[in-house]
Amino acid sequence: MDGEAAPPRMSAAEIERFLETEFPQMHEGGRSVSIESVRRMGAVLRMAYHERHLRPGGTVSGPAMMALADYAMYVAVLAQLGPVALAVTTNLSINFLRRPARRDMLADCTIMKLGRRLAVGEVALRSEGEEDLAAHVVTTYSLPGAVK
């Protein structure tokens, strides 16, 4: 429970450095995802508009949005708990709501519950400059052992 009330333990820059080692494949083919900001129980990520993520029609593909949301939750958990490399996704559920625009996409993750064993969060996915959601994700991470 303390984990939920505490301020973030890692800054965006510290997390970026940690992930260079832990998730190098996120940057394969060129760097396109970056951490905009972290806050208590939340984080915002940006995915650059890039041909690699597109589906026919020129909009961001569903799998690219799922990957971005998964990553946003991982960053939010890292920020709150510190480096827990073994946290793994157990469930991810996405609803695709509107066709994204041909622009960068922002993923805003809020952790709804941070227990000893599970973290549950939601992620709002929007094209930059849009108020309406392109997609909405709810996801659960299993946390390794006791939270330090």
Next chain:
Amino acid sequence: MDGEAAPPRMSAAEIERFLETEFPQMHEGGRSVSIESVRRMGAVLRMAYHERHLRPGGTVSGPAMMALADYAMYVAVLAQLGPVALAVTTNLSINFLRRPARRDMLADCTIMKLGRRLAVGEVALRSEGEEDLAAHVVTTYSLPGAVK
């Protein structure tokens, strides 16, 4: 309803050719997903074990499994309905169950409901040669207009 009882309208080879045009990005970076078979209300796909899909530890990443499952459902819908390029995913929910092996992954999709407006299917994801599931997906596609 007729759509559910009818035999498949497209063969695996016909779907492969259709998708070369519609989903060329699936093959970007090298061809790794192929259609093993289609059947009434179902399809099996194979994703070759490939460095591009891996997470640290050498196992298939979650996003690669989500993309594979989404694609398997699209193939199963195409097989049953014929070429409906505008079918789009509205929901995808995945549970990650076991760490995959360092082998090809097979995705076996069964359409549970094929209505006029929505198709709902489940996808069992297994490492080749394993009986236990690596992940399980339930997904919904919205179908464009009336089913022909």
Next chain:
Amino acid sequence: MDGEAAPPRMSAAEIERFLETEFPQMHEGGRSVSIESVRRMGAVLRMAYHERHLRPGGTVSGPAMMALADYAMYVAVLAQLGPVALAVTTNLSINFLRRPARRDMLADCTIMKLGRRLAVGEVALRSEGEEDLAAHVVTTYSLPGAVK
């Protein structure tokens, strides 16, 4: 799309009267759910703390929370669209986050997307007076025919 921007078409009192006819079973065994308020693209419902909804330990049962969330989304859709008796739930996904308190429960539903065929909303379930969520729901309704 117009449906999303318009003000609600029915008041809480009008919806209560409509549902007396359409959903009489909600009140079977005694009246325990009431509409607190409706707003553009949203509604708040209250479920009275009542022995009928409890599980051992005296807290609200999971099925009672699922029923409340489903009902909250129906009320929010009715408020926005007017009386559409044929709207039906196609998907409901709930995460149970914290043990509820022994008090009334409030369900706050926000419609995230109101399309011609589908409405997708989320519902925050809290024990009265609590800030933290007891449960979180995402649900989809299929809408009958064209939105008037």
Next chain:
Amino acid sequence: MDGEAAPPRMSAAEIERFLETEFPQMHEGGRSVSIESVRRMGAVLRMAYHERHLRPGGTVSGPAMMALADYAMYVAVLAQLGPVALAVTTNLSINFLRRPARRDMLADCTIMKLGRRLAVGEVALRSEGEEDLAAHVVTTYSLPGAVK
């Protein structure tokens, strides 16, 4: 892991007796749910067709189906692990596929993964005598402490 391969530890009759104490509210208003059978990693439950569970039109209500599925998973977990009164649902996701018939409903639950901390199962809901699914559920239970 051993838990997955072992035969069931409790019979249907033993579970019924256990649940009389643990879940007495399931029978409130009259007995309508019974255990048809248990098997390794699975169970079948029956819900009698009963006015109490109906929605307008005389078919089984969504919340009644969600409650039945939740209960079926609990029975399957009990059968496999023995009496673990503290197992709790953490997630339940249901897709409503077809209008049920005016008959008893059967819920067939299969546990897909039984780990030390989480059990994940799917539940097929059918009106008696029907092959097609009325609804499909995937649900996760959190297991208390180490599996004995």
